[in-house]
Amino acid sequence: MQVKVLSGNEALAYGALQAGVKVVTGYPGTPSTGALTSLLAMDLPGRYVEWSVNEKVAFEIAAGAAWAGQRALCTMKMSGLNVAYDSLISIAYSGCNGGLVIYVADDPGASAGMAEQDTRGFALMSDLPMLEPSSIRDTYRLTEVAFELSERVRTPVFVRLVASIANAKTALQIADPLPPADRTPILERNIAKYTKAGAAICITQHRDVIARLEKASEVIQEMELNSLQLAEKPGGLGIVAVGATVAYLGEAFDLAVEYGFDKTEVSILRTVTTTPFPAADVQRLFARCKSILALEELEPHLERGLHIEAHRFGFAGRIIGKLDDGPLSRVGEYDVDHVLQGLNMALGLRIPTDRFKGNRATETLAARRPITVCAGCPHRGTYMAINQAIQNLNLDKDEVMITGDIGCTILGMNPPFNTVWTEVSMGASVSLAQGYVHGGVETPVIATIGDSTFFHAGIPGLLNAIQHQTPLTLIIMDNGWTSMTGMQVNPGTDETFQRTGGCRIDLARVIPGLGIEQFFVTDPYDLKGTTSIIERCLTLPGVKVVLSRRECAIQVRRQGKRTGNVRLIPEKCVLCKRCVTATGCPALSIEAESITIDPALCNGCGLCAAVCPTGALKKEDGT
Amino acid sequence: MSYDIYLVGVGGQGILTLADLIVRAAVRKEHPVSFFPTKGMAQRGGFVKAELRLGQGGVGPHIRENGAHLVIAMERSEALKGVRYARPEGDFLLYGHVWEPTAVMLGEAAYPSLESVLETVRGSNARLVYLDSRELPKIDGVYVAANIFVLGAAFGNTTLGEVLDADKMTEVVQARWPRGAKRNVAAFDAGLRVRGTS
Numbered sequence: 001m002q003v004k005v006l007s008g009n010e011a012l013a014y015g016a017l018q019a020g021v022k023v024v025t026g027y028p029g030t031p032s033t034g035a036l037t038s039l040l041a042m043d044l045p046g047r048y049v050e051w052s053v054n055e056k057v058a059f060e061i062a063a064g065a066a067w068a069g070q071r072a073l074c075t076m077k078m079s080g081l082n083v084a085y086d087s088l089i090s091i092a093y094s095g096c097n098g099g100l101v102i103y104v105a106d107d108p109g110a111s112a113g114m115a116e117q118d119t120r121g122f123a124l125m126s127d128l129p130m131l132e133p134s135s136i137r138d139t140y141r142l143t144e145v146a147f148e149l150s151e152r153v154r155t156p157v158f159v160r161l162v163a164s165i166a167n168a169k170t171a172l173q174i175a176d177p178l179p180p181a182d183r184t185p186i187l188e189r190n191i192a193k194y195t196k197a198g199a200a201i202c203i204t205q206h207r208d209v210i211a212r213l214e215k216a217s218e219v220i221q222e223m224e225l226n227s228l229q230l231a232e233k234p235g236g237l238g239i240v241a242v243g244a245t246v247a248y249l250g251e252a253f254d255l256a257v258e259y260g261f262d263k264t265e266v267s268i269l270r271t272v273t274t275t276p277f278p279a280a281d282v283q284r285l286f287a288r289c290k291s292i293l294a295l296e297e298l299e300p301h302l303e304r305g306l307h308i309e310a311h312r313f314g315f316a317g318r319i320i321g322k323l324d325d326g327p328l329s330r331v332g333e334y335d336v337d338h339v340l341q342g343l344n345m346a347l348g349l350r351i352p353t354d355r356f357k358g359n360r361a362t363e364t365l366a367a368r369r370p371i372t373v374c375a376g377c378p379h380r381g382t383y384m385a386i387n388q389a390i391q392n393l394n395l396d397k398d399e400v401m402i403t404g405d406i407g408c409t410i411l412g413m414n415p416p417f418n419t420v421w422t423e424v425s426m427g428a429s430v431s432l433a434q435g436y437v438h439g440g441v442e443t444p445v446i447a448t449i450g451d452s453t454f455f456h457a458g459i460p461g462l463l464n465a466i467q468h469q470t471p472l473t474l475i476i477m478d479n480g481w482t483s484m485t486g487m488q489v490n491p492g493t494d495e496t497f498q499r500t501g502g503c504r505i506d507l508a509r510v511i512p513g514l515g516i517e518q519f520f521v522t523d524p525y526d527l528k529g530t531t532s533i534i535e536r537c538l539t540l541p542g543v544k545v546v547l548s549r550r551e552c553a554i555q556v557r558r559q560g561k562r563t564g565n566v567r568l569i570p571e572k573c574v575l576c577k578r579c580v581t582a583t584g585c586p587a588l589s590i591e592a593e594s595i596t597i598d599p600a601l602c603n604g605c606g607l608c609a610a611v612c613p614t615g616a617l618k619k620e621d622g623t
Numbered sequence: 624m625s626y627d628i629y630l631v632g633v634g635g636q637g638i639l640t641l642a643d644l645i646v647r648a649a650v651r652k653e654h655p656v657s658f659f660p661t662k663g664m665a666q667r668g669g670f671v672k673a674e675l676r677l678g679q680g681g682v683g684p685h686i687r688e689n690g691a692h693l694v695i696a697m698e699r700s701e702a703l704k705g706v707r708y709a710r711p712e713g714d715f716l717l718y719g720h721v722w723e724p725t726a727v728m729l730g731e732a733a734y735p736s737l738e739s740v741l742e743t744v745r746g747s748n749a750r751l752v753y754l755d756s757r758e759l760p761k762i763d764g765v766y767v768a769a770n771i772f773v774l775g776a777a778f779g780n781t782t783l784g785e786v787l788d789a790d791k792m793t794e795v796v797q798a799r800w801p802r803g804a805k806r807n808v809a810a811f812d813a814g815l816r817v818r819g820t821s
Contacts, residue, residue: 005650005658111661135681168659168684171650247683335685358688358707362743365735366703369633369724371669415726580725586668590728601667 006172008136008165009034012103015143016073017044017177019099023065024049025058027456028485029077030112031163032105036075037486046180050499051488054426054456055080056087059102063091063156066100067194069186071147075103078117079425083457085122092126092156093205094193095212097186099147100156105166108244108297109333112163116331118298123158123275127209129216130158130275131225134246136170142272145225152219155212162244162297164333217276227270228281230288236265237346238289240282242302245295245334246270252339255356259349277305286315293346294321297334320346327353370414375587376553376563376603379409379477381524383417384582384607385548386446386475388527389534395443401436405429405449405458407484409477412448416584420448427457434461434470444538445472451507452482452490465543466514473537473544477524478507479552487555494551511545518544525550525563527610553603564604565620570594572616579608579617624654624678626786627686629708632697633722635667637770641695642673644774647795648787649677659684668722670701677786693781694749697773698722700735702744709749714781716819717744718773720756752780752819760813767810771796775814789815 006014012035016024026036028051039049048065052058055076062074076084081104088102104119123130131146133139143159150157188194192201220226241249249270253263267288271278274296285292286309294303303321310319320342322328327341337356344351373379390400397418404410404420405428412419422432433447449458454476465472482488489497491505498504512519518540522530530548537544556563573594580588580595585608587601594616597608606619628645632638639660649656657676662669674686688707694715696702702717709715719737726732744751754776759766778784778792796811797804 003650005646005656137681164659164684167661168657169646170657171655244683247681248685251679251682251687333685335683336687336690356687356689358709359743359747360707362703362706365700365733365739365743367700367724367727367732367734369669370726372725374667577729580729584725589723 001173001175003171003173005169006136006174007034007167007169008133008139008161009167010038011136011140011172012143012159012161013038014174014177015140016101016147018175019144019147020071020178020181021073021147022047022070022180023062023072024075025052025061025072026075027052027055027058027080028482028488029080029105030485031107031161031166032075032077032080032103033485033488034166035103037488051482051490053491055084059084060087063087063096063100066096066098066156067186067188069098069183071099071181073101073103078104078106078119079114080104081119081122083426088156089126090196092128093196093202093209095154095208096150096156097154097188098183099150101143101146101150101159102156103159103161105161105163106298107163109163116298118301119158119160120274120301121299124301127213128156128158128275129153129213129220129273130160131272132160132243132274133165133272134243134270136165136168137172139165140172140174142225145223149216149219149223153212153216155209155216160243162333164244213276217279220273220276221280225272226278226281227268228284229268230284231265231267233265234288235290236267238267238269238285238292239295240269240271240285240292240302240306241295242271242274244297245339248334248336248339251336252343255336256340256343256349256351259351261343261347261349271302274301274305277309279309282306282309283313286310286313286317289317291318291320291346293342294319295334295339295342299330371411372414372584372586373408373411374554375585375601376605377408378479378524378548378550378553378605379412380583380585381527381530381550381605381607382448382475382477382548383412383419384611385524385527385530385534386419386448387417388531389538392531392535393538399443400446401433401441401443402446402448403429403432403436405453407450407453407482408479409448409450409453416581425457426453427461430458430461430474431464433472433474434465434468437470437472446538447472447474449474449476450483451476451478451480451492454507455491462545463514466516469542471542473534473546475534475546475548476507478547478549481552481555483552483554487552507547508549511547516543516545518542519547520545521547521549523550524548525605525607527607553605557603562604564606566597566602566604566606566609567618567620568595568597569616569618572614574614574616576613578611578613582611583608624786626677626693627691628675628677628693628695628783629686629691629705630673630675630695631701631705632671633701634662634669634671636671636697636720636722637768638671638697639673641770641774642675644792644795644799645675645787647799648792651791651795652787654678655680657682657684668724670704672704693777693783695773695777697770699737699740702740703735706743706747709744709747711748713749714752715744715747715749716752716754716773716777716781717741718754718756718769718776720769751821752776753821754817754819758817760810762806762809767806767813771807771810772814775811776817776819777814779815779817780819
């Protein structure tokens with residue numbers, strides 16, 4: 001045993017190791033990334049861990065390993081589950097042999113941007129059990145339990161965290177991880193289980209998946225994963241809480257005491273699942289209580305289940321939750337205040353709501369900080385070149401659609417670039433652009449995407465554009481890394497960083513192989529050259545692809561390399577501020593006499609020098 | 624004992640490192656600890672916050688509004704985002720460094736005045752401890768790490784010093800960067816000695 005300060009993601013990783021996991025796959029996505037990252041950083045003989053090209057591929061690899069009888073884990077953010085879902089339904093129907101656990105992280109409050117998607121809805125749709133740990137400690141325990149549950153029921157099992165558990169940290173006592181179980185792989189020929197060949201097979205599998213969820217419900221009861229505390233006195237309030245809200249109950253109870261709250265009069269069900277619905281425990285709660293308060297973040301899945309169960313059971317009391325259209329919202333994260341609001345609604349405690357609400361009004365006075373790309377980011381050169389090319393062609397910037405994509409490349413939406421217009425999902429930029437073309441837009445249409453996003457889901461969109469010869473310019477900003485999520489390898493990352501025996505796939509060789517005639521490779525630090533290539537593309541017919549390629553500046557710096565230096569000649573600076581307005585580079589500041597460069601930040605890309613009209617900024621080659 | 628610390632600042636100021644050092648000191652003392660850093664997507668120049676909850680096991684990661692025993696703000700404008708978490712009678716340590724976003728530098732957006740920020744903090748009924756960023760000392764002609772200086776100032780000027788031991792904190796700082804220990808300990812000590820204004 002040892003005590004470590006661990007995040008929820010790391011606790012999940014250790015829980016999986018404790019369960020003897022053999023194969024781990026995933027695709028990076030905040031807030032889930034840390035789980036697989038922590039495993040990759042460990043020496044794990046006898047186990048296989050990889051960042052896969054996308055979540056669907058990752059899940060299929062994990063499922064294959066589980067079908068071969070091994071314990072497998074697949075990690076992703078909620079958006080990634082959307083990508084994997086096609087295979088997930090099929091594999092839910094087939095079940096599994098070895099334990100198969102899907103870790104998915106939701107983001108109530110959308111702190112990482114994207115959707116406040118509640119993936120519990122997917123558990124409902126696929127009839128798969130989903131464990132919802134309420135703390136980091138709980139995550140460690142329930143991840144190990146998830147493998148056991150999966151193998152006992154022969155079904156894939158979800159573990160769902162939210163950002164405030166995945167990325168929070170606490171000191172945790174953990175066991176020394178066990179080596180993976182030594183299992184001989186199974187090769188089972190069974191078309192009734194592993195294919196969907198015909199209605200009879202599919203209908204049988206549908207029955208099986210429903211039966212497995214019922215079995216899971218029994219096993220969860222048997223394992224006593226839920227905690228039910230019944231008040232001695234009947235007729236009181238029953239609270240049903242799941243996930244992150246569970247952790248705020250105790251604190252809220254303490255605060256509510258002075259308003260007449262007595263926790264001995266309350267019955268509490270802390271459930272670890274919404275699916276399967278904890279019907280047996282809920283029935284015991286109904287039998288004891290007069291009213292029920294449902295506490296859950298995002299969608300009212302648990303609450304709806306309570307209404308249905310109440311109807312079946314004949315419970316006539318009040319069920320209080322977010323369907324009441326009160327202060328319990330479907331939007332945002334929950335904290336102690338939501339529990340207090342719930343107690344107010346359920347018990348009429350008259351806890352003054354402003355006591356736990358601070359002054360937000362002054363926050364509007366805070367300066368806005370739109371995020372931009374790092375100093376030296378190669379994407380900066382690409383945005384500047386796109387903007388310049390549009391201007392050179394005398395086009396109105398508001399008439400040129402530039403679709404954007406997921407990852408660092410989306411930062412081109414912000415000032416000073418204001419280049420890209422849209423952000424939808426991995427790879428969507430390429431196909432959305434085709435829609436604008438067919439929608440009758442007559443000005444040139446541009447799609448922008450990063451390298452990892454292109455590998456992940458951008459390639460089918462490009463194939464489609466080529467097949468149908470839809471005129472557009474696709475600009476792939478290739479910085480060699482999956483950067484936004486904290487620098488993970490992808491198929492295009494340099495071979496030095498690939499797994500032993502792995503190899504790099506060079507987009508400069510892949511794209512010409514698709515039969516594209518208008519294909520250009522450019523260096524985004526070369527503003528003039530990149531501008532002229534994009535300008536040319538915007539006047540050519542057909543599908544044009546620009547590979548704007550330069551390694552991520554952060555990674556270059558970490559490798560101890562330097563691409564160049566920028567020298568400031570202050571006497572020549574006339575404070576026209578062109579460098580700042582064109583680049584928005586965090587290394588530049590405006591001082592009284594001249595621009596200044598923060599040498600600790602500057603990565604020497606020279607893009608400021610490229611737009612300096614007086615020669616006050618000079619690019620010099622690096623060493 | 625329960626002690627909640629809400630930290631705000633700008634990416635690049637070392638606010639998460641500051642929080643991490645407190646976590647290490649708390650773990651050494653075997654205090655239960657919950658640490659929730661949020662840095663959004665920004666590497667530098669973006670809003671960063673962290674929530675630290677000491678002394679209570681099994682609590683959720685979020686500090687309630689009006690609940691933080693101590694707010695540490697490392698940037699003048701971002702301090703406004705900490706105000707709603709300040710507990711009346713708690714401490715609010717404001718290190719008044721100004722990190723202007725580009726739009727402010729270009730004169731296209733407003734930036735709050737020092738007086739307006741100080742007034743807002745005072746209005747929360749927390750005890751204001753204001754540190755002028757010009758107090759940041761130099762050693763051998765180079766400024767010390769502001770986050771370590773602010774950490775020292777928190778020990779010397781707020782109730783944090785009653786919850787954790789400054790000597791133990793010094794050991795944690797030393798252990799964290801064995802090679803830069805001397806500078807960082809000096810930065811911490813300078814913070815301990817400095818007296819903020821209210």
